[in-house]
Amino acid sequence: FRSNCFHFFLQGKGGNKPLQSDKPEGFLQVERILTFQLLPKIIKRRVYALKRLQLQSANIEAKFYEEVHELERKYAGLYQPIFDKRRDVVAGAVEPTDEECEWQSDREEEELAEDLQKKAALEEKQAESAGADDPKGVPEFWLTIFKRVDMLEEMLQEHDEPILKHLQDITVKFSEPEQPMSFTLEFHFEPNGYFSNSVLTKVYKMKSEPDATDPFSFEGPEIVDCEGCKIDWQKGKDVTVKIVKKKQKHKGRGTIRTVTKEVPQDSFFNFFNPVKASPDGMDEDLDFTLATDFDIGHFFRERVIPRAVLYFTGEALEDDESDLDEEGEEEDEGDFDTTVSI
Amino acid sequence: FRSNCFHFFLQGKGGNKPLQSDKPEGFLQVERILTFQLLPKIIKRRVYALKRLQLQSANIEAKFYEEVHELERKYAGLYQPIFDKRRDVVAGAVEPTDEECEWQSDREEEELAEDLQKKAALEEKQAESAGADDPKGVPEFWLTIFKRVDMLEEMLQEHDEPILKHLQDITVKFSEPEQPMSFTLEFHFEPNGYFSNSVLTKVYKMKSEPDATDPFSFEGPEIVDCEGCKIDWQKGKDVTVKIVKKKQKHKGRGTIRTVTKEVPQDSFFNFFNPVKASPDGMDEDLDFTLATDFDIGHFFRERVIPRAVLYFTGEALEDDESDLDEEGEEEDEGDFDTTVSI
Secondary structure (H helix, E strand, O other): OOEEEEEEEEEEOOOOOHHHHOHHHHHHHHHHHHHHHOOOHHHHHHHHHHHHHHHHHHHHHHHHHHHHHHHHHHHHHHHHHHHHHHHHHHHOOOOOOHHHHOOOOOHHHHHHHHHHHHHHOOHHHHHHHHHOOOOOOOOOHHHHHHHHOHHHHOOOOHHHHHHHOOEEEEEEEEOOOOOOOEEEEEEEEOOOOOEOOOEEEEEEEEEOOOOOOOHHHOOOOEEEEEEOOOOOEOOOOOOOEEEEEEEEEOOOOOOEEEEEEEEEOOOHHHHHOOOOOOOOOOOHHHHHHHHHHHHHHHHHHHHHOOOHHHHHHOHHHHHHHHHHHHHHHHHHHOOOHHHHHO | OOEEEEEEEEEEOOOOOHHHHOHHHHHHHHHHHHHHHOOOHHHHHHHHHHHHHHHHHHHHHHHHHHHHHHHHHHHHHHHHHHHHHHHHHHHOOOOOOHHHHOOOOOHHHHHHHHHHHHHHOOHHHHHHHHHOOOOOOOOOHHHHHHHHOHHHHOOOOHHHHHHHOOEEEEEEEEOOOOOOOEEEEEEEEOOOOOEOOOEEEEEEEEEOOOOOOOHHHOOOOEEEEEEOOOOOEOOOOOOOEEEEEEEEEOOOOOOEEEEEEEEEOOOHHHHHOOOOOOOOOOOHHHHHHHHHHHHHHHHHHHHHOOOHHHHHHOHHHHHHHHHHHHHHHHHHHOOOHHHHHO
């Protein structure tokens, strides 16, 4: 029954345009306007004064969020030694001491596992995986996370998997103070046969002040744009395209020849070549794709990077899922409708 | 298509206990445990090291949220002059200058209102409300907000309304540094015939560090308890009780007499006499009531107090509702499931 107060919440703004002209809302709007317009002039005047004060609040709020961003920069520095250690353990560059590995493992879980193993005769499989003696670090750490998190798994294709086995770390960098607010996701790869980049980057640009045309909708910084990077694929290794063969008939001679052509192909690595926002904001499919991309960027920053091991073990997934269940239940109860908008 | 990154989000933890033993989740858990337990011992050992690092992160995160709380204290001071001015305009203690009331009002809205007025012959009503000449400040400012916000309107009873006409301001105070984290809602009343208090208070206590038994579930400070205040009702004015008459028959003599008895009655003012959490956490009804109370406290703090005028005019309601619509749509699309848990 506890209420979480500081939970950073991603508000997807994608694809809600058609709803804004829905009848119930339109009706509400008319009601609201009427109620306000029917106020005596002398009171309306005072309410305008209150709205001007509200504008001042919105500008102070923007400064607050800038300071929160600064705090996040500061704490990124404090987390860094922990993340560095994680990277080294995952890559096998460092073997943790016995003390560093002490963990009160769950007796119940171990018994459950033993029990299930007996029943399902899974010893063989275990022997097999144990047979790969002297594995380095935690093999396929990041790939396992990609496979376990629905949002990432949806982007993942079979041809991406051998490449992601070379992913060694994901980090986030925040923009410098006085610079336009942004954050950069960095995907660090060990040398591999697919591309020559050691780091692939994705920058998310944010708008951190109230919009002049709609200042009251300001609720803190929003992702408004993103930028990928060029991947220097080894010849024939680019998984974001596939080669299709086409037969062409020569008009004059009637001879047939086969030509090859590159066409786009689904791949996680398209994440580094995002679509551009439609300038008029009218392309809903495009905007929806972009909104999903922003959600994924935010999810890497807020969830995957800070608590990767919990996605590897699956513990974070259970938390996320029980949140979802709650959400569903709350809506059934009908009393918690407003929680989603706080 | 913009994604909001800093949106403070209230996560209601109420009433989700029965779901935690649901089959799908139980199945997931078994799968997760098996996957982990089947890892070779040498790798399991390294994952324990990563989990210990994760504990360090959680403790740093707790410090981050303490600093955010400090920032909120600092900004509360910056907002205060604006809120004071709002209070004075609402109460009619100050008449804003022409410059302070300048507002580019929406031409379309005015025309729509004029149009509707003509059609519905509402001039009479307007004349009537304009007839109340020289109204003080913005009459029924806070009561109007209570009526417009569903979450508050649900608590509101007819007998509360005349009392809430005397509500002049709602403010929030944050706990001092080094003190246990909490915030206090203060409801300021003008002298009235119902009770002698000038301020009614509700304190929300927060837990701002990872729980020893489940440190990885930490997502920032959570409301864990609240405390109301004693209302010094004038004789016969307490709307949280009603008087019922009962007929009693004297056992010996058989005579009948009428006795009166006070029984609890629904009222917003029960907000200042909250239920106590069940010590064993087993009373789901109680916990649900408390979770709702925490949501309301959070809603006052994060929405109503910072942007009261937008609830008075209804503008904030439209934003909240279009958020809800999005939410619904997102679930239909099926791609945004995780957004609710971020």
